[in-house]
Amino acid sequence: MANSKTYQRPNIVRRFIVALMLLAGLGIDEYRAAPTWAARNYGDSSPFSKLVHLIIWAIKTFLVTIPNGLTNVTFEKTTAQISYWLSAENPLHNHPWDNQPNAPLPTEADVVVIGAGFTGSACAYHWSKQSTGKMVVLEMNEAASGASGRNEGVVVMGRFFSYVKKMMSLNLSTTREDLSAPQRSAMAKKFARAYVAAAYRNADMIEQTIQNEGFEVEYARNGWVQGDFASQPGYLAESVQESANEGFNDWIEIEGTQAEDLTGMPTGNDVVVGYSQKAATWHPAKWVWALLSKAVSSDSVSFFSRTRVWKVTDEGDHYAIQTTRGVIHAKYVINATESYTAKLHPEFHSKLSAIQTHAAFAEGGPDAMKQDMGMGGPNSWFGKHPSGVIMGTGATHVPPNQAGVIKQSRFLTSFCISEIQNIFGNSRMHVTREWSCTAGFTDDEFPIIGLIDDKRQYIIAGMCGSGSGVHFNGARHVINKILNLDEPDDYPEEFFSPTRVLDPTNHCWPTID
Numbered sequence: 120m121a122n123s124k125t126y127q128r129p130n131i132v133r134r135f136i137v138a139l140m141l142l143a144g145l146g147i148d149e150y151r152a153a154p155t156w157a158a159r160n161y162g163d164s165s166p167f168s169k170l171v172h173l174i175i176w177a178i179k180t181f182l183v184t185i186p187n188g189l190t191n192v193t194f195e196k197t198t199a200q201i202s203y204w205l206s207a208e209n210p211l212h213n214h215p216w217d218n219q220p221n222a223p224l225p226t227e228a229d230v231v232v233i234g235a236g237f238t239g240s241a242c243a244y245h246w247s248k249q250s251t252g253k254m255v256v257l258e259m260n261e262a263a264s265g266a267s268g269r270n271e272g273v274v275v276m277g278r279f280f281s282y283v284k285k286m287m288s289l290n291l292s293t294t295r296e297d298l299s300a301p302q303r304s305a306m307a308k309k310f311a312r313a314y315v316a317a318a319y320r321n322a323d324m325i326e327q328t329i330q331n332e333g334f335e336v337e338y339a340r341n342g343w344v345q346g347d348f349a350s351q352p353g354y355l356a357e358s359v360q361e362s363a364n365e366g367f368n369d370w371i372e373i374e375g376t377q378a379e380d381l382t383g384m385p386t387g388n389d390v391v392v393g394y395s396q397k398a399a400t401w402h403p404a405k406w407v408w409a410l411l412s413k414a415v416s417s418d419s420v421s422f423f424s425r426t427r428v429w430k431v432t433d434e435g436d437h438y439a440i441q442t443t444r445g446v447i448h449a450k451y452v453i454n455a456t457e458s459y460t461a462k463l464h465p466e467f468h469s470k471l472s473a474i475q476t477h478a479a480f481a482e483g484g485p486d487a488m489k490q491d492m493g494m495g496g497p498n499s500w501f502g503k504h505p506s507g508v509i510m511g512t513g514a515t516h517v518p519p520n521q522a523g524v525i526k527q528s529r530f531l532t533s534f535c536i537s538e539i540q541n542i543f544g545n546s547r548m549h550v551t552r553e554w555s556c557t558a559g560f561t562d563d564e565f566p567i568i569g570l571i572d573d574k575r576q577y578i579i580a581g582m583c584g585s586g587s588g589v590h591f592n593g594a595r596h597v598i599n600k601i602l603n604l605d606e607p608d609d610y611p612e613e614f615f616s617p618t619r620v621l622d623p624t625n626h627c628w629p630t631i632d
């Protein structure tokens with residue numbers, strides 16, 4: 120689809136029509152997201168001032184920004200709710216039921232993994248490489264049907280050092296009131312070090328695995344450009360320096376012209392741009408299917424889709440895993456259920472929250488936008504693909520029973536489009552897909568990897584929208600623990616144990632030097 124050369128601004132009537140249609144389509148989640156938006160953008164101002172800013176922003180967005188952005192844009196009459204990634208052929212579709220409709224569920228296993236996204240399939244992969252014992256992977260829908268098959272498709276180097284430190288430091292003021300501010304900062308620094316070191320290794324392990332196994336997952340390691348730090352003057356330079364001081368050199372600042380070369384974004388020289396050099400892009404669902412297919416081809420892993428786990432009961436020397444197809448007894452359980460966890464384990468209610476993000480796919484898009492690059496604007500992210508653009512925005516807290524539920528938002532799609540058009544200039548787009556998904560967030564925005572009881576039940580979660588930066592190394596770690604393998608410990612309990620969020624008072628915190 121070629122770019123339009125005849126872009127004309129809509130007239131006032133058209134602007135009101137667009138605004139009224141968007142307003143009529145707003146749902147509870149958009150209203151729920153408004154305070155988060157105001158807090159993020161007008162942080163330190165008073166509630167009244169935030170409200171005034173929000174109203175002015177809304178008038179401008181509904182009557183100016185979005186109507187301008189939607190010129191040249193059309194929508195499929197009924198947009199599909201299936202993500203761009205999940206429209207590809209799933210080699211494990213309805214596994215094993217398509218080929219063996221009466222396949223019996225095993226009654227015993229060494230390990231049961233609940234969930235088949237990035238995390239569950241990585242557990243299966245590592246197990247198949249290390250053990251001849253029996254692992255059963257249970258998935259209530261299809262492999263990759265959760266966040267892993269509905270995301271942006273960027274393989275991140277984890278979150279950058281300063282961000283991890285900032286979020287942890289903020290949270291320590293609640294969980295560790297006994298510490299002074301400098302002590303909290305020192306402890307947060309240790310957390311950030313542990314996280315980023317493990318994330319860097321995770322990224323390299325993923326690349327190695329793709330190469331060694333010959334996985335065809337559309338992997339390209341060209342980096343990820345975050346296009347706007349204008350609202351936080353000085354922050355990018357500080358964050359780059361702070362990372363570099365710790366020996367973490369992936370996150371750098373680049374000039375606008377370099378960003379334009381990489382992404383096609385006409386940023387201009389005065390814009391401050393962050394660049395994660397070793398981030399990559401891939402087909403996230405194909406990654407899940409490749410890992411799981413490899414694991415299932417061994418004798419040690421079996422996978423059952425469309426099999427929901429209702430309950431996990433500790434029965435002494437084993438767990439009883441109750442499913443929609445019968446009970447399995449297993450010595451170990453790994454919860455790879457991320458934002459869905461609180462439905463299965465109520466103790467995670469309000470400790471591991473489901474945060475919903477909206478995404479959409481449009482055919483066409485800016486000719487200048489480069490493929491195989493992660494990109495972000497001030498309030499949204501986007502990526503170019505052979506037939507169009509994937510885009511997304513939003514971070515809305517939803518109740519546990521809404522985890523994974525797909526909600527479409529025409530307002531958020533339009534908002535993303537207007538941001539892309541604003542950056543790249545207006546291009547022709549036809550929106551065919553709109554979906555959403557939830558990521559699992561802890562309050563300190565730091566993952567939890569370890570035992571959730573004092574026995575043999577593990578969790579890997581709280582990856583806070585950066586699961587590609589944690590899951591593979593995290594799964595390796597848990598499998599090594601189960602098999603008692605002596606390997607470097609990338610996820611020490613003092614940082615990653617779930618007790619940090621479940622019972623902070625009794626968590627064994629790291630010491631401060």
Ligand SMILES: Cc1cc2nc3c(=O)[nH]c(=O)nc-3n(C[C@H](O)[C@H](O)[C@H](O)COP(=O)(O)OP(=O)(O)OC[C@H]3O[C@@H](n4cnc5c(N)ncnc54)[C@H](O)[C@@H]3O)c2cc1C
Pocket residue numbers: 233234235236237238239257258259260261262263264265266267268269270271272273274275426427428429455456457458459460463475476477478511555556557558559579580582583584585586587588590
């Ligand atoms: C819109 C969006 C964009 C994102 N973009 C990126 C990105 O570009 N890069 C990145 O690194 N991260 C991104 N993320 C986050 C990333 O997708 C997640 O961190 C990652 O997918 C988590 O993987 P997971 O396997 O732990 O969880 P999920 O993929 O959510 O898998 C959990 C699985 O468990 C299953 N399950 C749950 N409960 C049960 C049960 N009781 N019984 C059986 N099965 C169960 C679910 O059906 C699901 O398939 C994004 C997230 C969203 C929402």
